[in-house]
Amino acid sequence: MIVAVSFWGYDVGKQIVSSFSHTPTSSSSSSTPQFSIAQISTAGLLSAVPMTLITAPFERVKVLLQIQGQKVLAPGEKPKYSGGTDVVRQLYREGGLRSVFRGSVMTFARDGPGSAAYFAMYEYVKRKLTPKDGDGKLSLTAIMAAGGAAGVAMWIPVFPVDTVKSRLQSAEGKVSISGTIREIYGKGGLKGFFPGIGPALARAVPANAATFLGVELAHQGMRRLFDGEK
Amino acid sequence: MPSSSSISLPSKDSLPTKEELKQDVEIATKSTFQSLRALVAGGVGGICAVVVGHPFDLVKVRLQTAEKGVYSGAMDVVRRTIAREGLARVYISTLQLQHSYVLFTNYIFQGLYAGVSAPLVGVTPMCKFTYMFYQSFSG
Numbered sequence: 001m002i003v004a005v006s007f008w009g010y011d012v013g014k015q016i017v018s019s020f021s022h023t024p025t026s027s028s029s030s031s032t033p034q035f036s037i038a039q040i041s042t043a044g045l046l047s048a049v050p051m052t053l054i055t056a057p058f059e060r061v062k063v064l065l066q067i068q069g070q071k072v073l074a075p076g077e078k079p080k081y082s083g084g085t086d087v088v089r090q091l092y093r094e095g096g097l098r099s100v101f102r103g104s105v106m107t108f109a110r111d112g113p114g115s116a117a118y119f120a121m122y123e124y125v126k127r128k129l130t131p132k133d134g135d136g137k138l139s140l141t142a143i144m145a146a147g148g149a150a151g152v153a154m155w156i157p158v159f160p161v162d163t164v165k166s167r168l169q170s171a172e173g174k175v176s177i178s179g180t181i182r183e184i185y186g187k188g189g190l191k192g193f194f195p196g197i198g199p200a201l202a203r204a205v206p207a208n209a210a211t212f213l214g215v216e217l218a219h220q221g222m223r224r225l226f227d228g229e230k
Numbered sequence: 231m232p233s234s235s236s237i238s239l240p241s242k243d244s245l246p247t248k249e250e251l252k253q254d255v256e257i258a259t260k261s262t263f264q265s266l267r268a269l270v271a272g273g274v275g276g277i278c279a280v281v282v283g284h285p286f287d288l289v290k291v292r293l294q295t296a297e298k299g300v301y302s303g304a305m306d307v308v309r310r311t312i313a314r315e316g317l318a319r320v321y322i323s324t325l326q327l328q329h330s331y332v333l334f335t336n337y338i339f340q341g342l343y344a345g346v347s348a349p350l351v352g353v354t355p356m357c358k359f360t361y362m363f364y365q366s367f368s369g
Contacts, residue, residue: 062291063291063295066287066288066291066292067291067292067295069311069314069315070292070296070311070314162294163294166291166294166295167294167295170291170295187298188298192298195293195294195296196289196290196291196292196293196294196304197290198303198304199286199287199289199290199293199304200286200287200290202286202304203283203286203287203290206282206283207279207282207283207286208279208283210275210278210279210281210282210283211275211276211278211279212275213275213278214271214274214275214276214277214278214279215271215272215274215275216271217274218270218271218273218274218275219267219271222267222270222271226263226267
């Protein structure tokens, strides 16, 4: 996941959404538009568009490198890929750009709805936890809780798509989306689409908490630096 | 030579005033700056996510791609990965990969926003730090 592009796309998405629909400004601060959760989801979905173009080939390389260490090598045998650039080189030589970009459709099918769910949940929890009295500022714990919940909300609906994507991007030779889905279902039934959901959900809480902590702290730091906020 | 009256110029009243133009530029600059700030904040968040989350992702992908019966569960992947490849090695190799992600996006956006990339400078030292961190382990 390229979080930077995602948040950037999300920001642009928010601008697009606000230019097409009426967004009432919140009562507390007249300059900040208050988006509805549906608008937030749309912005999240739009954020996946620029992201997929860059993410898909990186995901392909990542998956191949992540699984190659499992292979038991004969004495003197070298791993197939020496690094990220080498994966791209070999894929391009064997299957052209098509091979490098394999899994793009599934990457978008994962990140589109995934981002929509992610940002919607984030905003929802953030609003629920925002104190009604005082300055309405969220505590860092609340922000991290929102991030963790967002991560869980993202993974549950899109996990089967992610399994197909991982399979597709790690397979050798020519494979198709429908063929991969049939193979997974044939060997493991519906359960076959959910291996690894445990670590994915376990990751969601600390990793997304860390993400949002980083994002919010960076924003705070920049506000201090550029806007002279204390 | 055409007389000046043959070119229809907009009347003086329909042109934006100097103040209005100044305001427009200010708004546009502010909006670009906000986008850049969102990008930088996202970059920082991304680095945090990688440091914390990547080992989990490795286990997930290995479970998803293994044939049935190869691993008995998530902890089995962790145990056998550590035994075979070593903890530091696995962690560093994935970090290295993600580091290229961050650099790549920075590169793209620095290109897009050439000239106004000053706020991005803050991200780059962090990349360098990440780089040094894994170099010191993998060297």
